[in-house]
Amino acid sequence: MFYARWWREPQIRRGALVTLAIVLLALFGPWLAPHAPTDMVGGVYGTPASDAPLGHDFLGHDVLSRLLNGGLSILWMSLAAAAIALIVGTVLGLLAGLSRQRLDQAITWLADVWLAFPDLILVLLIVSMLGRAPWLIVLTVAIAFTPGVIRLARGSAVAVASQEFVEAAQMMGFSRTRILLREILPNVLTPLLVHFGNMLTWGIGMLSGLSYLGYGVAPPAADWGLMINENQAGLLVQPWAVLAPALLIGVFAYGTNIFAEGIARHSAGERR
Amino acid sequence: MPNEFSRRVFLGNSLAVGGGLLLGSSLLSGCGGGEPAVVGAISRPTQPVRGGRLRVGIIDGDQAGNLDAHKPSGGGIIRGWALYSKFWEWNDDVSTRLGLAEFAEPNADASAWTIRIKPGLEFHHGKSITADDMLFSILRLTDPKLASPFAGLVGAIDRQALRKLDERTIEIRFKQGRSFFPLDETLIAFGGIVPTDYHPVSNPVGAGPYRLKSFVPGQRALFSRFENYFKPNQPYADELEIIEFKDQVSRVAALRAGQIDVASGVQAEHSALIKADPRLQLVVSPTTSFSGFNLNTAKAPFQDERVRQAFRLLADRQELIGRGLNGFGRIANDLYSPQDPTYNHAIAQRGHDLDQARSLLRQAGASDLRVELTTTANEVNAALVFAQQAKKAGVEVKVTPVDSSVFNGPQKEQWLMSPGSTPARGFLATGLHNDAPLAIYNRSNFRDERFSELFTQALGQPDLERRKQLVHEAQAIQHQRGGLLIWGFTDVLDAASSKVGGLHGEQTTFASWRFDSLWLNHA
Numbered sequence: 001m002f003y004a005r006w007w008r009e010p011q012i013r014r015g016a017l018v019t020l021a022i023v024l025l026a027l028f029g030p031w032l033a034p035h036a037p038t039d040m041v042g043g044v045y046g047t048p049a050s051d052a053p054l055g056h057d058f059l060g061h062d063v064l065s066r067l068l069n070g071g072l073s074i075l076w077m078s079l080a081a082a083a084i085a086l087i088v089g090t091v092l093g094l095l096a097g098l099s100r101q102r103l104d105q106a107i108t109w110l111a112d113v114w115l116a117f118p119d120l121i122l123v124l125l126i127v128s129m130l131g132r133a134p135w136l137i138v139l140t141v142a143i144a145f146t147p148g149v150i151r152l153a154r155g156s157a158v159a160v161a162s163q164e165f166v167e168a169a170q171m172m173g174f175s176r177t178r179i180l181l182r183e184i185l186p187n188v189l190t191p192l193l194v195h196f197g198n199m200l201t202w203g204i205g206m207l208s209g210l211s212y213l214g215y216g217v218a219p220p221a222a223d224w225g226l227m228i229n230e231n232q233a234g235l236l237v238q239p240w241a242v243l244a245p246a247l248l249i250g251v252f253a254y255g256t257n258i259f260a261e262g263i264a265r266h267s268a269g270e271r272r
Numbered sequence: 273m274p275n276e277f278s279r280r281v282f283l284g285n286s287l288a289v290g291g292g293l294l295l296g297s298s299l300l301s302g303c304g305g306g307e308p309a310v311v312g313a314i315s316r317p318t319q320p321v322r323g324g325r326l327r328v329g330i331i332d333g334d335q336a337g338n339l340d341a342h343k344p345s346g347g348g349i350i351r352g353w354a355l356y357s358k359f360w361e362w363n364d365d366v367s368t369r370l371g372l373a374e375f376a377e378p379n380a381d382a383s384a385w386t387i388r389i390k391p392g393l394e395f396h397h398g399k400s401i402t403a404d405d406m407l408f409s410i411l412r413l414t415d416p417k418l419a420s421p422f423a424g425l426v427g428a429i430d431r432q433a434l435r436k437l438d439e440r441t442i443e444i445r446f447k448q449g450r451s452f453f454p455l456d457e458t459l460i461a462f463g464g465i466v467p468t469d470y471h472p473v474s475n476p477v478g479a480g481p482y483r484l485k486s487f488v489p490g491q492r493a494l495f496s497r498f499e500n501y502f503k504p505n506q507p508y509a510d511e512l513e514i515i516e517f518k519d520q521v522s523r524v525a526a527l528r529a530g531q532i533d534v535a536s537g538v539q540a541e542h543s544a545l546i547k548a549d550p551r552l553q554l555v556v557s558p559t560t561s562f563s564g565f566n567l568n569t570a571k572a573p574f575q576d577e578r579v580r581q582a583f584r585l586l587a588d589r590q591e592l593i594g595r596g597l598n599g600f601g602r603i604a605n606d607l608y609s610p611q612d613p614t615y616n617h618a619i620a621q622r623g624h625d626l627d628q629a630r631s632l633l634r635q636a637g638a639s640d641l642r643v644e645l646t647t648t649a650n651e652v653n654a655a656l657v658f659a660q661q662a663k664k665a666g667v668e669v670k671v672t673p674v675d676s677s678v679f680n681g682p683q684k685e686q687w688l689m690s691p692g693s694t695p696a697r698g699f700l701a702t703g704l705h706n707d708a709p710l711a712i713y714n715r716s717n718f719r720d721e722r723f724s725e726l727f728t729q730a731l732g733q734p735d736l737e738r739r740k741q742l743v744h745e746a747q748a749i750q751h752q753r754g755g756l757l758i759w760g761f762t763d764v765l766d767a768a769s770s771k772v773g774g775l776h777g778e779q780t781t782f783a784s785w786r787f788d789s790l791w792l793n794h795a
Contacts, residue, residue, distance in 0.1 A: 040591075040660055044598055045541060058541075059595045059656060128675070214649050219671060220656045233541040235521065 009266045015259025022252040026071025033065035037222035045231075045238040057231050057241040061222075067244050070222035074211075074249070077138050078203035084142035086196050089149020094180050094188070096150065097157025108154065111147040119144035120206060127215045137216060141206055145199050152195050156188035190267045197260020204253045224249050320773060324794030325511040328784070329532035333518040335490040340472035341464030342413040343420040346489070347516060350536065353785040354495050354512055355396075356464030356478035357502060359387055359406075360456045364778035366560060366611050366696045368456040372401070372465055372479060372502060375441075382453040382732045388441040394500045395467045396483035397475075403436040408468045410434060410444070410459075422462040424712045425704065428452045451732025453739070454700035481507040481788035491516055501788065508774070508791035527552065527767055533792055534768040534775070536784040540598030546767045555784070557764040557777045560611045560696040562604055563597070563654060564758035565645070568688050570717035573638045577753045582632035586665045587658060588624045589759040596654030600763035607747050608706070608758060609699040611779055613736060614743035619751050629665045641667045644688050648676045651691040654759075684713055692716070692756060695781050699743055703727055707755060716755025723749045 006012045035041050042049075042056035049055070054063035096107040126140040160166060161184060169183050210216040211225025219226060224245035231241035330347045337346030341356045359373040370376060375388040393401040414423050414431055429452075433445035446452045466478050476484050479502065482495030495512040515532055517523035520539050527535045528549060538546065538554075546554045567574040567583060574580055589603040604610075605621045633639055643662075647655045652673050659669035669689070679690070692715060694705045704711055707718040708727045726746040733739040750756070766784040768775050771793040775784060784790075 038656075038660060040595060040657065044595055059653060214673065218673065219652060220659065233520065233539050236524075236545055237541055 006263060006266060009262050011258055012262035012266060015255050015257070015262050018251060018255030019259055020255075022071065022248065022255060023075060025068070025248075026075040029068030029071055033062075033068040035062045035065040037061065037066045037069040038220045039065070045234040045241070047238055048240060054240045054244055055238050057227070057238070058234060063227075063241045063244060066222040066227060067224070067248065070224045070227055070245060071248065071252075073134070073217050073221070073223045074204060074207055074225065074252070077134060077141075077207050078200055080138045081141035081145065081203045081207070082196055082199040084138070085145035085149050085199055086192065088142070089146045090153045090185075090192060092146075093150040093153025093155075094157045094184060097154040098161055098176065098180060098184065100158070100161070104154070107150060111150040111154075114147040115151070120209070123206065123210065124213075124215065127210065132215055132218060134217065137207070137210060141203055144206075145202070148199075149192070149195060152191060153188060156191050157184050160184050160187045190263065194260045194264040194267075197256050197263065200256040201253045201260070204249060204256065208249045318773075320508045320791040321793045321795065322508050322791070323510050324792040325513055326509040326534070326772070326787070326790055326792045327513045327515060327532045328534040328536055328787075329515050329517050329523045329526055330536050331518070331520060331523065332516040333490050334516075337489045337516070338472055339476040339484065339487060339493075341409070341466050341470070341476075341478060342422065342462055343418055343472075344462070347514065350785055351487075351493050351514055352462075352464055353480070353782070354482040354493075354514070354787045355476060355480045355484060356466065357480050358460050358463050358465060359389070360460045362460065362780050362782075364776075364780065366609075366698065366779050368460060376456065378453060378455070378734050380734070382451040382734050383446060383449055385444045385452075385455050386437070386441065387444065389465075390502060391440065393479060393502055395479050396477045396498055397467070399467050399469075401465060401467075401479060402439055403442050405465060405467050406442050407434050407436060408470070409463065409465045410442075412466070412470070413463060420462065425458040425461065425701075426455070426463070427710070427712075453731050453734055454698060454704070457698050457701040458704065482512045485511075503788060507788045512787055524767070527769070530769065533772050534766065534784055534790070536766055538765045538767045540600045540763075540765060542767075543598070543600070543765055551770055553768050553770050553772070553775070555766045555768065555775050555777050556600065557766070557781065557783045558602065558779060559762060559764050559781050560609060560779050561693060561762050561764070561781055562608045562702075562758045563592075563601070563693045563760050563762050564604070564606075564691070564756050565655075565658065566687070566690050566692040566715035567755045567757060568686070568690075568715070568717050569719075569755040571688050573636065573641060573643070574688070574755065576636045576638065578632040578636040579638050579641075580753065580755065580757075582629040582636070582638075582665070583662075583667075584622055584757050585625045585629040585632070586662055586667065587757060587759050588661050590624075591661065592654055592657050592759045595657045597760060597762055600765060601760045602763075604758045604760050606751055606754065606756060606758045608694065608702045608756075609697065610761070611696070612699040612743075614699055614730075614740040616744040616747040618744075619748060622751070626665050633665065633667070639666060642670065643667065644670045644672055646672050646674055646679065646687040646690050648679045648691075649673050650676070651693070655691060685715055685717060687715065690715055692758075693762075696779055699747075700727075700730060707750070718750075718755035720749055720753065723754075 040060040041062050042052055042060045044060050046056035052062050057063050092107050096104040122144050123140045127137060130136055166183050169179050207216060208225030211223050212229045214229060217223035217226050227245040228242050235242050330350050332347035334346030338344060338348045339351055339355060340348060341352055344352050357372050359371055359376055360368040361371040363369050372389050372393060373387050374390040378385045389401060395401060411431060412418060413420060414426060414429055428446045428450055430445050430447045435443040437443055464478055469475060470477060481498055481501050483498045485494040485496050487493040493514045497507055497510050523535050524542050526532050543554055546552050567580050569575060584606055593599060593601040593603060605619060609615055633641060645655050655671045659671050662669045694702050707714055707716055709724040723746055726742045730739050730742040733742060764781045773791045773793060774789040777783060
């Protein structure tokens, strides 16, 4: 199995472990938190003490509790955005790569135009016009990521589609769906997976950036990006309220990035 | 290494000795100072020092900032304090005193005001101030073509009925022959007197303490001393520079590094930092600017007086000040303008009473209430604290931050619950911002027949004792069934180098904008 081969690569292992650690923290954090994320238990910008190892924030919430509660939103939102972009982009890209006709031209042209629009601006535009519902943000981030996936999937599919085994399958009269799913998809999966990892990294950055700008998760909910925004006034007084979430966002992005990079290197090395 | 170490020790010791000397001299000379609001003061001469360049840091950086006397944008309001003078000036207790005017009084029913300016006044470019300039200034402020957002404050002025009585005197009358007593408090803010050849870009001339030298919007404005300022010997500095900063942290850094002398309006979060620095002074102004919430009386559930009372009871005001204002404020009693001589001090302070709040909600059939509190990003803290407090009484308050353009947009009077605040003003002027008949925006939609009647009568009552009776009853109504939940009065914090003099805490919000009385010990 090629997962076992991946595991032998130290970079992949490191990335997977870091990502897993953050995912576990985000998933199980809410159960571990000593206080509710909205409970005002301490002084405003209270410094770390024995009962609050990371101190208190701008309204006196326990920073640790908010930190443990604040990962879930960014986790599911970045995963969902990257997954939607991956699925939609792959389907469109493979269709384009296989048809190589007008459909190809149309999809490629669309993806190019789409790609020319700066993605963060697109997201800000949509969010400021239509509101800040989480599913909407996920959808817009996915939309911003999709053209990249289309181009990648199409490029990989074109390279695969001209190979003999695909031509053989076509001659045998298999349906287009079967050829796409059984013959082409498995062969383009690795670059797409690498891209998925990269999108996850960008998604984490973009979503925490949106929260920071005040367009993401609405207060009083805890969210790492939002925490940075809320507590920046106290940066000089109680830096942990800003540094801790920033650190976690950084580590999460680092983990997914290293993981994706590792797979890319591994498969490149294998091909050689 | 050992050398460097000893050098550091030496420097440290000499600093300590220097500090001790400074502290000692302040003990000797500073006994008369006695301003309780100034924290961390070192020795400062009590007599104003002339000359030097006073550098004031403000939070702005707006490329569209301007110098318009009547339609300021960005830091234009602060720059206006240097450029323009008005008929009146603010006292420290938010009452008014005469400025350019030597006489300004209403007639018996406040339906007409007569204003006469002092003789021999001049603008920056040497032209004498006449009645034509006075009329021009008022007409420009209220000009629908200029569309100043601040014209609404003096919307009662009848443009057609403005009259010149002689070369220094004008008469102001009001629309439909209405009475309007608080003219001073409303015209003072944006009623800068400018010459008839005024232009906000090509000829930004006024009669303020400083004249303009150069202005780069979004960056800085440089002013020089106006020799013929109407107060003799003032202002003190030769030059004034207003430097714009985009964020508080970099401005505090600039202040600590000595790149600016005054930081106007600092964040409470930075107060400890400033207090700890012996080269800086933190000036706390206990203002009567209120912070509260508008409860929209036109919508359910706030149509019910009992729900409004319950909301006012479930607010823990002390905690709102502690968390929402970082402790820099004082609790309020759902009434504004406590500094006003007509304020009704007999009304008992409303406490924090969850049981009574719950029972009122039950009586109103509004248990398990869900309410949306719409706020701007700047005012979200107090809203979140209140939401947490309301939860204890079983009321769920959902805080929705919106963009300030949305908040102040066409929906502005429709929000079910929204934060409300007004800078320190007298009772009548504050009412015209909030819940009076003809208020600029009445976010609480409070329209009580008896209250409107009393307020309208008070507008036409220059006599203090008689007005006091009217206001006392009006305030009793507000306290009983009004739409404002006023939980606190905010402090304004200013920071300055200890070399700056003339800066002291006051009840207004603009202690650090009084450029004609600030001075710099530059020697």
